[in-house]
Structure formats: structure tokens, C-alpha cells
Amino acid sequence: MATETEDAHDEGHHLPAVEDWPRGFGEASWWPFVTALGGAGIYIGAALYLMSVGERNIVGPMVGPGVLVGSIGLFLVGIYGWMYHAFVTHFWERGADEHSASKLRWGMIAFLGSEIATFSAGFTYFFFIRSQNAWAEVAADLPHLLGSLVIINTTLLIVSSVTLHFAHGAIRRNDRKKFLGWLAVTLLLGVVFIGGQVYEYYEFIVHEEFTLTSGLFGSAFYGLTGLHGLHVSMGAVLLTIVFVRALQGQYSADRHVSVTTASMYWHFVDAVWIFLVVALYVGAEVGA
Known part of the structure; x- marks a missing residue:
């Protein structure tokens, strides 16, 4: 027995x-x-x-x-x-019952909470540097950061949040054609943003000789922007998974929790980038 x-x-x-x-x-x-x-x-x-x-x-x-x-x-x-x-x-x-969907949403919220703590530590380091008396000397040696490239990149990332919002709204209405279209545009904008950041690094390192070892600001700049670039790359991976699933018809108005969680993450990295631009790029120009 x-x-x-x-x-x-x-x-x-x-x-x-x-x-x-x-x-x-x-x-x-x-x-x-x-x-x-x-x-x-x-x-x-x-x-x-x-x-x-x-x-x-x-x-x-x-x-x-x-x-x-x-x-x-x-x-x-x-x-x-x-x-x-x-x-x-x-x-x-x-299967996708409401209880399972709720757990995934709260899991993403908890993950984003840890990400806020991670970026907060980096920003704390940067603002500590800004509070020192030697900042005027640091800012004098910086290259011109607030150029057309960062403005274009910022615009692309903000637009990508808008297109992802449209994609999310389309699948909630069961409009798969518009959902796929807006999702593809979002993914493309994200990839272009990553390429733009790589090109910006190339310009700063090769032509401006502004590197990770260029003083305290160099470590803060590349540490924070590099961490953000890594998160955008992670977001692009998530959106790619969602896009592949969407091509297979795995989403509907009643089944889109993965779209919701991926959207939460993407909007988060967009918001962090705006704060980065204000603190690092604009802040450096004002300080100079």
C-alpha cells in the first residue's frame, strides 16, 4: 500500500x-x-x-x-x-489564469525595485562628485557632451516608448496587425539607440580621448551610461522574444501578460535614460 x-x-x-x-x-x-x-x-x-x-x-x-x-x-x-x-x-x-499573470506582474515590479536601487547607487556616486569643490576643474576638461547625437538618441528612445504603448493597446483590442507593426518599430528604434550609444563611445574614446579612466566623471559617466546600455540591450532581448511569439500568434486580448511585463521594463529604462541625460549630459554642460 x-x-x-x-x-x-x-x-x-x-x-x-x-x-x-x-x-x-x-x-x-x-x-x-x-x-x-x-x-x-x-x-x-x-x-x-x-x-x-x-x-x-x-x-x-x-x-x-x-x-x-x-x-x-x-x-x-x-x-x-x-x-x-x-x-x-x-x-x-x-495556461494563463489571472493568478499566474498577477504573479508575473508583481515579479517584474519587484525586479524593477531592485533596478531602482542599483541606479540610485550610481547616481549617489555622481552627485557626491558634483558636490565637491573640485568639480569646476573636472568640468573644464570634459568634451562637449550635449551634442546632436545624444538628442537624437533620446528622441528615439522616447518615441519607442510611445510606439510600444500603441502596440500594447493594439493587442488589448485584438488588433494583431497593428500590434506586430508597432512592436517591430519599437524593436528597431531600440536597436538603433544601442548603435547610437556605441558610436558615441567611439567618438568620445577615439577622437576626444575621454575614457573610463578620465577622472571621477569619466568613471561615473561610463559606469552609468554603460549600465543603462546593458539594460536597453536586455530590453531588446525581451522585445525580440515577444516579437517572435507574436509572429506565432501567441497573444490575444485575453492573453498578453508577457507584453505587459516587457512594456513595464522598457518604459523603466526609458525613464532612467531621461534622468541620465539631465544629470550627466545637461549637468556637465551647466557645470562647465
Whole structure:
């Protein structure tokens, strides 16, 4: 009798790693580990870069950037796998009742709360720099930051929030054609923004010689804008997943919680960018 009960229990539950990597996943997932490994590598790459500059070059000049780029790629792959597992495969197979949708929304809200704390720490560092008496000397050595490129990039990101809002509204009305169109435009604008930020870095580093090691402001500028660029890249991955699912017809007026959570994240990174522009770009110009 006990054996039959245990067998019945085993049929309804399995150990977390039974159907794990690389297929099935079951109750466990390696993707958070992969994501954390990539995130740790980003900080290691930055540290190696700092060790390659100055009079005593402990490591080669390309070691840090190489580790940084590879870690960012690993981080994005981990985010993709993690989000696909959490928001696509498992969620689509188990159904979309209101309780499940509510848990995903609150999960995203909790995640955004941790992101606010992360960016707040960076802004605290920046405003501490601004409060020092030596800021006038720091600002005098800065390149012209508030140019046409950042204005265009900011406009693109703000417009992308508007187009994503239209896409979200379209799927709530079951208008799949407009939903796909507005979502594609949003994704395109996000990718162009990322390209614009990469080009801006190229201009500052190569032509202006303004780098991560250019004093306290250099570390604050690249730390905050780089962190934001990473978040925009994460948002682009999320929107890509949503877009692929949309092409497969997996959204409707009654089933769009993944669109909602991805929209929350995208609007958040847009709002952070506006604050970044005011604090870093405009603030530097005013201080100079």
C-alpha cells in the first residue's frame, strides 16, 4: 500500500534536475547561473581594463575589453534563456489564469525595485562628485557632451516608448496587425539607440580621448551610461522574444501578460535614460 502511494507521488513530482539542461528544464534551470556568471565577468573585465592602464600595466590592453565583451554576450544569452524559460515555454504550456499573470506582474515590479536601487547607487556616486569643490576643474576638461547625437538618441528612445504603448493597446483590442507593426518599430528604434550609444563611445574614446579612466566623471559617466546600455540591450532581448511569439500568434486580448511585463521594463529604462541625460549630459554642460 505504501509502495503504491509513493509511486503515485513520484508520478506527480520529480526532482528539480531530472529534466534540466539542455532540454526540458523541469523545475530547475541553469540560466540564472549563466546570467550571474556573465554579470560577474562584466565587473572582472572592467577591473582588468583598469589594470592595463597607467604606468604599471599588469595585463595587456585588450584583455579587459575582451573579457568585458565576452561577458556581456554571455550575460545576454543567459537573460534570453532565462526569460524564454520563465515567460515563454513554461508559461505558455501551463495556461494563463489571472493568478499566474498577477504573479508575473508583481515579479517584474519587484525586479524593477531592485533596478531602482542599483541606479540610485550610481547616481549617489555622481552627485557626491558634483558636490565637491573640485568639480569646476573636472568640468573644464570634459568634451562637449550635449551634442546632436545624444538628442537624437533620446528622441528615439522616447518615441519607442510611445510606439510600444500603441502596440500594447493594439493587442488589448485584438488588433494583431497593428500590434506586430508597432512592436517591430519599437524593436528597431531600440536597436538603433544601442548603435547610437556605441558610436558615441567611439567618438568620445577615439577622437576626444575621454575614457573610463578620465577622472571621477569619466568613471561615473561610463559606469552609468554603460549600465543603462546593458539594460536597453536586455530590453531588446525581451522585445525580440515577444516579437517572435507574436509572429506565432501567441497573444490575444485575453492573453498578453508577457507584453505587459516587457512594456513595464522598457518604459523603466526609458525613464532612467531621461534622468541620465539631465544629470550627466545637461549637468556637465551647466557645470562647465
